[in-house]
Amino acid sequence: MIKQLLPIITMAVLLCSCSVYKRYSRPDDLHTADLYGDMTSSDTASLGQLPWRSVFPDRKLQTLIERGLHNNSELRIAQLRIDQAEASLKAAKLAFLPSLNFSTTGSASSIDGNKATLSYHVPIEASWQVDVFGRLRNAKERGKVLVENSQAYRQAVQTRLICSVALQYYSLVVLREQLVVLEQTKDVWSEMVRAMRVLMETGPYNDAAVSQAEANYNGVCGSISDYRQRIREEENALSVLLGEPVHEIESGSLEGWRGIDNVLVGVPLLLLSQRPDVRQAELNLAAAFYATNEARSAFYPSITLGGNAGWTNVVGSIGNPGKLLLEAIGSLTQPLFQNGRLRAELKIARARQEEAKIRFQQSLLNAGMEVNNNLTQMQTYGEKAEFYAAQVSALERTIRSTRFLMENGSSNYLDVLTAQRDMLSARLSYLTNIYNEISAYIAIYQALGGGSD
Structure with a gap:
């Protein structure tokens, strides 16, 4: 799972040099x-x-x-x-810091009056925005x-x-x-x-x-x-x-x-x-x-790392017992066209x-x-x-x-x-x-x- 995220993490490290963060100092022309x-x-x-x-x-x-x-x-x-x-x-x-969410879901289903089948999902979800820029x-x-x-x-x-x-x-x-x-x-x-x-x-x-x-x-x-x-x-x-x-x-x-x-x-x-x-x-x-x-x-792009960890019995079948579920998610979002909103906001800020x-x-x-x-x-x-x-x-x-x-x-x-x-x-x-x-x-x-x- 970590191997799959390595490309995104590597890209985040390489892009750190592109950060637009600077500390305030009194303008020279003041x-x-x-x-x-x-x-x-x-x-x-x-x-x-x-x-x-x-x-x-x-x-x-x-x-x-x-x-x-x-x-x-x-x-x-x-x-x-x-x-x-x-x-x-x-x-x-x-x-x-990463954000953590605990969300439990459970359901009971029955077909043609047969015995109800119980299913559940008990995950802890985590996400972390990498502050590259x-x-x-x-x-x-x-x-x-x-x-x-x-x-x-x-x-x-x-x-x-x-x-x-x-x-x-x-x-x-x-x-x-x-x-x-x-x-x-x-x-x-x-x-x-x-x-x-x-x-x-x-x-x-x-x-x-x-x-x-x-x-x-x-x-x-x-x-x-x-x-x-x-x-x-x-x-x-x-x-x-x-x-x-x-x-x-x-x-x-x-x-x-x-x-x-x-x-x-x-x-x-x-x-x-x-x-x-x-x-x-x-x-x-x-x-x-x-x-x-x-x-x-x-x-600039925004990079978010996330993942789930928990117990579930809805992976592949609806039978018991539950299985340990691990899931890693990485996303990179690059704004392309925002109807001129980003340029307008930058102009207003300046x-x-x-x-x-x-x-x-x-x-x-x-x-x-x-x-x-x-x-x-x-x-x-x-x-x-x-x-x-x-x-x-x-x-x-x-x-x-x-x-x-x-x-x-x-x-x-x-x-x-x-x-x-x-x-x-x-x-x-x-x-x-x-x-x-x-x-x-x-x-x-x-x-x-x-x-x-």
Whole structure:
């Protein structure tokens, strides 16, 4: 029996040199050098390579992120995608093994009322596809790529979740800091209105001055109500992001904010390729590469070895007892005419591979742009912070001076009101600028593919 299969086995061995299986490598014509300008650095240490606990040291924020990672529904769905991809990969690996089937048949027959004759067939059937042209190996490699793709998707979801929680957390922190400023300003205006009413009775102020002060006081009170509403909305949004019912969320202060000094972006291509979306784009290209190989291997013959082994009493006669049955089968199938289907599938696979390559290069360009923009923004907001701090300090001196002059009759109430209004605006702008700097910092971390445990 084995001798009869030797020609087919010999042909399979000889054809192995014709395999169309090749491992994926990044295309040579994919230009990625010098795409990111002055981002290049000799130091490959990067913000994106740090674990998220090092990037966000605030313990209250860390607790929220941990709860989000545990409860978030999109992250759980991403894990299920990994499970599905791993199951598909396992099936692709098992395709290299022979398949076994156990099929028992039996019958009873009687002619003209004679005694029934029993017949039976108890075989174990085996078949094995010889992967001469790499069809199964291409399918297995594509399965590996799809597993990595699903893992990259999960990393992208995790990174986005961590950065979204951090962003909303600091939005909540800044809103509460601004609310404190407004409440302090409200107390100042309340005291000013009281003092001006007293002074109006002695002559220095008229009703117009007091009314203007009262209008400013009521305006601040209205802003406090608006900020309290915004804080509640931020708490609600953050609760949903954490996968929890809406509830009040405890937060720290801006004093606990600490960014990583001297943020390094490292070697552009090395770091940007760590971004989950860029990794997904290249993995899609790799999957398309193996799909093209599969489509090309469909033009070559497929070789299948099979056989049966079992007991039967239906070979040559229908009498008992049963006999041992051994059967070997070898087949070689060469596609000849498939109505253009194989050529069409290969053309489609090549087009999809080229599309994936274009998308990969564009993802690198987009990633480089995002990192550059966010890095520039963070530097800009850092510079502006010094100017806002100087502005607040100057307005504090202005308020003290105008108040002193007003109390001594050398200045009018409008100067004091204007100084107080400018002071409120400057303090709120200062806090907003800090939030913008934090946002840019978080955006850089996300753009560099951060979010690892």
